[in-house]
Amino acid sequence: MSVMLNTVVTAFSIIEKMAEVGTPVGVSELARLLDVRKPLVFRHLRTLRELGYVAQDPTTEKYSLTPRLFHIGHAIADRIDFLSAARRVMPELAAAARLSVSVSRIEEQGVRVLDILEFRSTIEISTPPGSLFDFFTSAQGKVAMAFLPDLLATQIGSSATIHTAQGRDIDAATLREELAQVRTQGWAMSAQEVLTGVNALAAPIFDGTGVLTGTLAIIGSTQDLPSDPPAMLIEALVSASQKLSEQLGHRKGEAK
Incomplete structure (x- = not known):
């Protein structure tokens, strides 16, 4: 040794x-x-x-x-509980949507994929667990900013233009309008903004206090998941995210 x-x-x-x-x-x-x-x-x-x-x-x-060790242990236990609940919901959603499903948590620098349940298709979805999506282009990131006002203020602030890691410039006012719509409708779309040929549809997951704790997403090719997603897919995703939130102690209408 x-x-x-x-x-x-x-x-x-x-x-x-x-x-x-x-x-x-x-x-x-x-x-x-x-x-x-x-x-x-x-x-x-x-x-x-x-x-x-x-x-x-x-x-x-x-x-x-000191309590520092307690906080680390609590964070790990919380993540395990979150994943356990998510893995009970993901198979049903994948079967209904016939697309891959992923679950993520919000971090300081972006949204981290914790697990993905891949659905067999002609296109491989290369977003393995551990992948970190930014807040501005991913469906998961848009959900995070839409339901976390403090995060939105931190990420956009008073900027007029946002420069993304992909080299794109995003108009902040337009993004704010999109995020307001995301909060109203309860889901976000990312059409080939992260990966070429791949779209993602994400919905929020809330904990027992009504605070956003993660995201649930459907991922697929542009052929299988169009940028204007059918109502059936939206309903399946939103229903699954609400079910997962309920398992974490959330009650509908308590989102902060």
């Missing part, structure tokens, strides 16, 4: 032991419990403190874990 791996193992051993003890603990006690040298434990605790994972009481000089 390399020195780097040994360092990681020691750091996690310290964290796990502190969680097991459950009360503030000193360097000497941790070293004894872990059967490692005191200077080694001290160096790791100092690094963990600088990173915000442990705190030191200035009076007793003992260390305790």
Whole structure:
């Protein structure tokens, strides 16, 4: 085992032991419990403190874990719960639409695809889990800005023109009008704006507090998913997104 791996193992051993003890603990006690040298434990605790994972009481000089680890664990658990709920809805939507379906979460820099259920077709949809779509050209991003006013203000602000990563210029006023329509109708369309020959139709997913927590999307070729989508596809997508939102505790009409 390399020195780097040994360092990681020691750091996690310290964290796990502190969680097991459950009360503030000193360097000497941790070293004894872990059967490692005191200077080694001290160096790791100092690094963990600088990173915000442990705190030191200035009076007793003992260390305790901070809520930072809790927040990380909570974020992971939340994502797993979200995905579990999404995966119960996605097969039904894919079967009804006869198109690929993806679920995404909103991040600071864009909308991240968490999972995709591919429907066999002549065109392969190359948007694997982990893909990050921008806010301005993707259907998922438009949904995010339409239902998150603070995000809209941050991304557009007072700009008159938006320069996209794809080298396109978008009129901000026109985009605002489109986003207002997205919020009213409850879905967004992206016609070959991300991938040539591929269209996407996305709808919002809300959590139990009525806040947008993700997006559900149908993806297909321009032949299978026209830029003017049929009512049947829109209804199937919106119905599935509402069903998923309900599973997350949302009640219709509570969107913020």
